[in-house]
Amino acid sequence: MGASMRTLEALQEAYAACQRCALGQSRARVVFGHGAVPAPLLLLAERIGGTDEQVGRPFAGPAGELLRRILAAPQVEIPFHDVYITNLVVCRAPADRSPHVAEIRACRERLLQEIAVVSPRLLVVLGRLPLQYFLGVKGGVERQRGWYTWAHAAGSVPAYVTLNPASALYGEPHDIRRKKLLIYEDWQAIAEAYRTLPAEPQEG
Numbered sequence: 001m002g003a004s005m006r007t008l009e010a011l012q013e014a015y016a017a018c019q020r021c022a023l024g025q026s027r028a029r030v031v032f033g034h035g036a037v038p039a040p041l042l043l044l045a046e047r048i049g050g051t052d053e054q055v056g057r058p059f060a061g062p063a064g065e066l067l068r069r070i071l072a073a074p075q076v077e078i079p080f081h082d083v084y085i086t087n088l089v090v091c092r093a094p095a096d097r098s099p100h101v102a103e104i105r106a107c108r109e110r111l112l113q114e115i116a117v118v119s120p121r122l123l124v125v126l127g128r129l130p131l132q133y134f135l136g137v138k139g140g141v142e143r144q145r146g147w148y149t150w151a152h153a154a155g156s157v158p159a160y161v162t163l164n165p166a167s168a169l170y171g172e173p174h175d176i177r178r179k180k181l182l183i184y185e186d187w188q189a190i191a192e193a194y195r196t197l198p199a200e201p202q203e204g
């Protein structure tokens with residue numbers, strides 16, 4: 001992972017008053033990622049919601065509750081403290097709309113710096129917009145689920161594409177159930193890879 005001398009606190013400070021895109025006008029506050037630093041596993045979603053903005057961390061609402069249940073489920077069992085979660089954009093959009101491409105692009109440098117600080121060995125890409133604008137893969141998430149490689153200046157990191165748990169919260173009961181099963185299946189594959197990650201290189 002590209003070395004960054006910045007700490008997460010320094011990054012947060014640098015972006016606390018950011019106006020690089022229009023979302024700087026609508027947000028109540030910037031909601032950076034949350035979790036362990038460094039973390040073996042980084043989850044990348046699309047945007048923050050109202051509860052996230054109120055609480056000040058991503059996945060603070062029902063989607064976060066579902067995510068916690070999935071991580072704790074049998075044959076997944078990934079400790080929540082091994083996970084760091086962030087978004088393509090870190091400012092809430094008016095009426096909770098999805099971010100525009102220009103906003104995603106404006107926030108990309110912040111995302112890359114955040115990933116460099118967290119230094120994950122496995123990425124989980126949640127949903128269509130991160131699939132398209134982070135991995136550069138077009139298409140629906142359900143069709144594109146599975147393993148990819150995220151290549152960056154200093155190397156590459158395996159990345160698994162799956163549905164955002166938020167997508168399994170609303171809709172017809174049969175569709176909710178189907179999506180939850182897909183998500184659970186995906187997280188079993190992610191957990192298998194997570195458990196076989198090589199040990200962290202020792203410093204010094």
Ligand code: SF4
Pocket residue numbers: 015018019020021022023024030089090091103106107110
């Ligand atoms: S979403 Fe990102 S680029 Fe846009 S104002 Fe917020 S921190 Fe800045």
